[in-house]
Amino acid sequence: MEKMFSRAIDYYYETENEALILGDTFTALKKMKKESVDLIFADPPYFLSNDGITCHAGKMVSVNKGDWDKVASVNEKHKFNRLWIRECKKVLKPNGSIWISGTLHNIYSIGMALEQEGYKIINNITWQKTNPPPNLACRCFTHSTETVLWAQKDDKKAHHLFNYQYMKDKNGGKQMKDVWTGPLTPKSEKTEGKHPTQKPEYLLENIIEAASNVGDVILDPFCGSSTTGVVSKKLHRKYIGIDNNKEFVELSIKRLNLL
Template sequence: MNFKITRTKPYYETDQTQLYLGDTFELLSKCKKESIDMIFADPPYFLSNDGITCQAGKMVSVNKGAWDKAYSFEDKHKFNRKWIRACKRVLKPNGTIWISGTLHNIYSIGTALEQEGFKILNNIIWQKTNPPPNLACKCFTHSTETILWARKDENKARQLFNYQLMKELNGGKQMKDVWTGALTSKKEKEYGKHPTQKPKYLLERIILASTNEGDIVLDPFCGSSTTGVVAKELNRFYIGIDNNEEYINLSKRRIENA
């Protein structure tokens, strides 16, 4: 099955996986229109504001890199609309997009989705059982992230949702929109660390809910490619894009050992 980004050589390639090193916007522009079944995106949260947090019992900086540097709301929103618009072009009529975020970016993303012609289906609340403690003690401890699930609004094609499977995984009861679990385990970081790496169980549920075997999954900000690891294990095709060579090599190591 040919699922490559056209006219561009992958940084890493197998029968089921392609990793691309480069600019997300440029690479998405070369991707075939309406060729992707599902997108999972974990875009910059713009958290890098020189603050502090707790990690493994130690006080550390919240700064993650230049890619996560905080800008004005106008600049952040323009960025979010641009990449969401690019994703919409490559998404199939019945495909869906999942976007993870925090209070720092999720409201802009929700607005951008509607402005770019998406219909939001759910806002999943991921409740973390072991969040970092609140060192400043000036507000409630941040223990959740939001994952928005959306489809193209102008298309009447019904999105894929494996409802019965989700019900089975939830003990025979309808699955609700609050998902509870721990942060990414040390075992899942054995090949290297990424500052916003998501746990496998989260992507397993997302991919199982909205794709079938053989479908194509795209992650435009792939980081350490938890999406790709799970896609491989669940027999889906995967395209990952990142502009950081260190993270692309981390993705490569994780996928090779999946």
């Protein structure tokens, strides 16, 4: 994977088709070669750790995920989003695309940041969860969806890849809609340990199959436990994951080595 970087980079884990980097996302992105990535999936901090409570496995638990999920102000959050989105644009190929997941806590900042940094939003995907945790406060409707924004460079020369016919066939011969319905991440995908915001594999399968081809390079700049990497490997893509948490990177290695 050395050809992906213009400056020396220390891999924490590397094979012929996978690379994991333990460190700062911004530093790693700045070392990557320009326009070297076919598809980016990002699950950035949602900044929802506000000392509140939620329900998990029938128990009342804190919503706090860790220091990485906290932010001091709205301005700081938006500045963070613009910076990493800007660096991602530099490494994305002209015909590549970026997918970013989020909730109401950060998705509006991300949408604005994408437009400010020169992207064109293609779709607003709604992930509808069939088994969301109940709302314990009973002061609002149950939160049962997340949003995934799909965007490309806002450039006349850019023509994002979309495997339209494949996704139509996958959907029983009907055009696939922008609402994807399914359960939360099952226990079977957490056998080596779990990440607090781990996404289910079927969600990444849709994304990777829709917007990349076999052999393409997939980048996840906030990889966590590397569901992106697991699915990329299953679908015969190359994968680069970046995370600053050693525990999560070790979990990524365990999951990748199971395949």
